[in-house]
Amino acid sequence: MRLELEKRPERSTLMALLSPVIAIALTLVTGAVLFAALGQNPAVALYMFFIDPLTASWSLQELVVKATPLILIGVGLAVCFLSNTWNIGAEGQFTAGALAGSMLPILLPGFESFLTLPLMLLMGIAGGMLWGGIPAFLKVRFGTNEILTSLMLVYISQLLLDWLVRGPWRDPEGFNFPESRVFSDAATLPALADGRMHVGAIFAVIAVLALSVVLLKTLKGFEIRVLGQAPRAGRFAGFSRNKIIVFAFLLSGGLAGLAGISEVSGSVNQLTPVISPGYGFTAIIVAFLGRLNPIGIFFSGFLLALSYLGGEAAQVTLGISDKTTRVFQGLLLFYVLACDTLILYRIRFTRPGVSAKGA
Amino acid sequence: MTVDDTTNPQHGVVGERRGTVLLDARGITKRFGEILANDTVSLTLRAGEIHALLGENGAGKSTLVKILYGALDPNAGDLVWQGQTVTIASPAEARALGIGMVFQHFSLFEALTVAENIALALPPGQSFRALSERIRQVSRDYGLTLDPSAIVADLSVGVRQRIEIVRCLLQEPKLIIMDEPTSVLTPQEADQLFVTLERLALEGCAILYISHRLEEVQRICHHATIMRHGKVVMECDPTKETAGSLARLMVGSAVHDLKRGVVPREGDVRLALKDLSAEAEGPFSVAIENIDLDVRAGEVVAIAGIAGNGQSELFELVSGERLSSSADAVTIGAVPMGRAGITKRRRAGAAFVPEERLGHGAVPGLKLSENLLLTRHSTGDGLVQGGFLKRDRAGALEQRIKTNFDVRMSHDDPEARALSGGNLQKFVIGRELDRQPDVLVVNQPTWGVDAGAAALIRQELIDLSRNGAAVLVISQDLDEIFEIADRIAVISRGKLSDAIPAQKLTRERVGLLMAGLDEDSGGAGDAA
Numbered sequence: 001m002r003l004e005l006e007k008r009p010e011r012s013t014l015m016a017l018l019s020p021v022i023a024i025a026l027t028l029v030t031g032a033v034l035f036a037a038l039g040q041n042p043a044v045a046l047y048m049f050f051i052d053p054l055t056a057s058w059s060l061q062e063l064v065v066k067a068t069p070l071i072l073i074g075v076g077l078a079v080c081f082l083s084n085t086w087n088i089g090a091e092g093q094f095t096a097g098a099l100a101g102s103m104l105p106i107l108l109p110g111f112e113s114f115l116t117l118p119l120m121l122l123m124g125i126a127g128g129m130l131w132g133g134i135p136a137f138l139k140v141r142f143g144t145n146e147i148l149t150s151l152m153l154v155y156i157s158q159l160l161l162d163w164l165v166r167g168p169w170r171d172p173e174g175f176n177f178p179e180s181r182v183f184s185d186a187a188t189l190p191a192l193a194d195g196r197m198h199v200g201a202i203f204a205v206i207a208v209l210a211l212s213v214v215l216l217k218t219l220k221g222f223e224i225r226v227l228g229q230a231p232r233a234g235r236f237a238g239f240s241r242n243k244i245i246v247f248a249f250l251l252s253g254g255l256a257g258l259a260g261i262s263e264v265s266g267s268v269n270q271l272t273p274v275i276s277p278g279y280g281f282t283a284i285i286v287a288f289l290g291r292l293n294p295i296g297i298f299f300s301g302f303l304l305a306l307s308y309l310g311g312e313a314a315q316v317t318l319g320i321s322d323k324t325t326r327v328f329q330g331l332l333l334f335y336v337l338a339c340d341t342l343i344l345y346r347i348r349f350t351r352p353g354v355s356a357k358g359a
Numbered sequence: 360m361t362v363d364d365t366t367n368p369q370h371g372v373v374g375e376r377r378g379t380v381l382l383d384a385r386g387i388t389k390r391f392g393e394i395l396a397n398d399t400v401s402l403t404l405r406a407g408e409i410h411a412l413l414g415e416n417g418a419g420k421s422t423l424v425k426i427l428y429g430a431l432d433p434n435a436g437d438l439v440w441q442g443q444t445v446t447i448a449s450p451a452e453a454r455a456l457g458i459g460m461v462f463q464h465f466s467l468f469e470a471l472t473v474a475e476n477i478a479l480a481l482p483p484g485q486s487f488r489a490l491s492e493r494i495r496q497v498s499r500d501y502g503l504t505l506d507p508s509a510i511v512a513d514l515s516v517g518v519r520q521r522i523e524i525v526r527c528l529l530q531e532p533k534l535i536i537m538d539e540p541t542s543v544l545t546p547q548e549a550d551q552l553f554v555t556l557e558r559l560a561l562e563g564c565a566i567l568y569i570s571h572r573l574e575e576v577q578r579i580c581h582h583a584t585i586m587r588h589g590k591v592v593m594e595c596d597p598t599k600e601t602a603g604s605l606a607r608l609m610v611g612s613a614v615h616d617l618k619r620g621v622v623p624r625e626g627d628v629r630l631a632l633k634d635l636s637a638e639a640e641g642p643f644s645v646a647i648e649n650i651d652l653d654v655r656a657g658e659v660v661a662i663a664g665i666a667g668n669g670q671s672e673l674f675e676l677v678s679g680e681r682l683s684s685s686a687d688a689v690t691i692g693a694v695p696m697g698r699a700g701i702t703k704r705r706r707a708g709a710a711f712v713p714e715e716r717l718g719h720g721a722v723p724g725l726k727l728s729e730n731l732l733l734t735r736h737s738t739g740d741g742l743v744q745g746g747f748l749k750r751d752r753a754g755a756l757e758q759r760i761k762t763n764f765d766v767r768m769s770h771d772d773p774e775a776r777a778l779s780g781g782n783l784q785k786f787v788i789g790r791e792l793d794r795q796p797d798v799l800v801v802n803q804p805t806w807g808v809d810a811g812a813a814a815l816i817r818q819e820l821i822d823l824s825r826n827g828a829a830v831l832v833i834s835q836d837l838d839e840i841f842e843i844a845d846r847i848a849v850i851s852r853g854k855l856s857d858a859i860p861a862q863k864l865t866r867e868r869v870g871l872l873m874a875g876l877d878e879d880s881g882g883a884g885d886a887a
Contacts, residue, residue, distance in 0.1 A: 010774045010776065074386070219743045221746060222729065225722075230723065232718055233718060233720070233721065233733060236719055236720065
């Protein structure tokens with residue numbers, strides 16, 4: 001018996017929907033094997049990892065807090081990936097947005113008005129756009145590889161953050177801890193419930209709805225898809241590849257920046273040397289798992305947020321390293337990309353010798 | 360224009376053929392779907408002979424050569440190599456027998472050196488130093504100067520071809536197949552190549568030389584096999600033929616009935632190219648030089664030419680996918696459009712159909728109703744309003760094109776990649792004809808399309824022009840050109856000849872122009 005991949009005449013709609021489901025199932029099976037190898041009861045471990053976090057109000061709110069940046073960044077990245085633009089540096093744009101937005105409460109702590117928050121958010125968006133604009137400019141002007149430049153800018157922004165909170169932006173009353181001053185109430189995103197859930201979640205919902213409309217209903221969305229799938233046909237249609245590169249980077253950078261400032265202002269309330277558990281990178285998985293579709297990304301954002309919570313829970317209750325989270329995320333991306341093959345191909349078993357030769 | 364299709368090979372003047380028979384291909388047949396690419400083709404190659412394989416695009420030359428080189432399996436026929444029947448299942452087996460091939464497009468890693476590139480193609484186990492020394496020696500012996508340590512990216516196209524040839528020679532082949540080796544060379548580089556080939560032949564190597572350029576073939580080849588529509592139509596000694604007789608044999612003349620209608624009295628100029636020039640964009644791109652052409656309302660003008668002589672470059676300049684350096688270079692209607700993008704040109708009443716259906720004329724993974732938007736999103740069809748797509752209108756329009764142009768599909772509104780070539784071509788052309796454009800520019804309208812669809816498309820093009828549009832057709836198919844064109848111009852190496860009324864032209868003359876020769880005055884490049 002031999003396994004062959006046979007090309008389908010068209011994309012299979014069924015497989016496009018089933019592929020993430022199969023991928024999640026395979027991830028769980030592989031995870032169970034891994035837990036068993038670590039000497040844990042797989043059923044208990046999977047329960048602690050994926051179900052237990054959904055049983056308490058505080059952890060459900062925590063789920064929303066973690067899903068918010070993943071979804072905001074994920075929908076922006078979907079626009080990039082659909083247009084065949086490879087922004088791998090959302091983590092850097094997230095950090096740049098957090099830095100730019102935090103300037104106001106840190107450098108002008110006395111400026112407390114109803115304008116403080118809107119200004120911070122706008123500055124956060126602008127910071128993310130600026131950071132995303134750099135690889136876009138380099139690509140359009142010099143033809144550099146945006147994967148490398150956007151990724152390298154991640155490290156620059158993280159080191160910049162590190163330097164700022166240890167140096168010029170360190171809290172003067174903070175006993176020399178590497179932290180900025182705590183934001184005033186006027187610079188804090190309002191909470192949505194009794195826990196840590198904040199208004200940022202609403203931004204994520206708005207972004208999902210707005211981009212759904214743009215991608216499916218407008219000429220801009222059509223342009224993005226055409227240029228992503230067939231650049232030559234895009235040029236024939238009169239669309240500009242360079243313009244779309246800039247558009248995609250500014251949009252995804254702006255959304256990542258908004259996620260950054262929302263995270264800092266809504267749940268951390270100050271700058272610390274590390275402000276993200278890798279949201280910008282995890283959002284790449286979120287985008288693909290959600291089929292690069294904003295609605296799909298809404299759900300996959302929650303799933304990946306759950307993997308963060310599960311990792312913490314597993315560490316506390318089972319004593320497993322929280323690096324397990326990374327393992328699960330990696331497995332998931334691996335299986336999603338592998339299963340996506342089935343959208344355009346079907347698997348066929350052939351017996352050796354039967355395949356026609358010559359005729 | 361009087362030679363009919365022949366079923367059996369004629370024999371022209373064949374001189375005494377010397378040399379022992381190296382490869383005898385007998386009754387080779389290869390079928391792709393309904394198309395017979397090779398129909399009982401026989402070919403005999405002798406040691407020490409430079410053997411030309413002539414034919415138009417689609418005549419079956421490439422298929423035959425791929426079979427000889429083991430890249431394709433024949434459906435029927437035998438290959439006899441040095442007296443023994445063999446099966447050549449892969450290029451590696453061909454090389455083991457002693458058959459080498461130099462491809463038209465090179466397969467070299469630009470970032471590596473000459474020696475590294477060659478080492479990659481040879482069996483492992485040789486010391487690099489020894490290899491470099493052998494490269495130096497072989498290249499010196501054959502007058503193919505090469506520096507083994509040079510980086511490929513820095514080398515000209517001619518030198519890159521030398522690498523391919525040296526790589527081939529290092530395997531000490533008995534037969535070398537060369538696929539249009541001069542198509543990318545300057546005349547001087549070509550001269551050098553001929554010296555090398557003659558030297559190889561003297562040493563007893565057989566060379567199968569594929570070309571469209573009759574002048575070259577007459578100059579260096581000892582024997583020629585001419586193919587048309589998958590069959591061998593003639594074998595001859597090219598030095599004893601005229602370029603004219605060779606051209607006529609290559610081109611043939613099958614006649615189909617199309618309703619030509621009456622050419623209306625001379626209409627206004629709708630599309631004008633004036634001193635249109637553009638530099639080559641890469642090593643495989645052709646420079647466009649001072650092209651002048653007027654296309655009037657009511658007529659079909661055809662541009663004939665062999666692939667790769669600047670057709671796609673010209674198309675991009677006319678369509679606006681690439682901008683000209685001056686606005687006056689391209690005029691649509693009465694408006695200079697040389698600096699305007701493709702959308703503006705479409706709004707001015709022009710429509711374009713590129714050669715590649717999938718990936719250029721249509722996006723494979725989008726539905727037909729979405730592919731409709733590709734060229735008509737801004738042409739006033741109401742498919743987009745306020746930036747929002749009107750999918751119901753696009754769907755209705757897709758239905759209209761499907762009915763009017765007989766586009767057959769297995770279910771409603773499929774992805775473009777699910778259609779057969781002919782049906783997708785009917786859709787892509789129908790999408791533009793449905794607009795009733797004033798100017799239509801179409802590149803290879805019936806490339807790879809079955810005869811029925813081709814006839815329908817050609818009739819549509821004629822009808823469009825008779826209704827008052829200016830139609831410019833770029834084609835390699837002379838049958839097609841003589842069927843539909845009122846005037847014919849020929850493109851060769853980026854230059855365009857004058858457009859001459861079709862009645863005043865013979866296939867022979869067009870064939871000569873296509874091969875870059877013109878015995879009459881008023882040749883390529885003169886202003887109209």
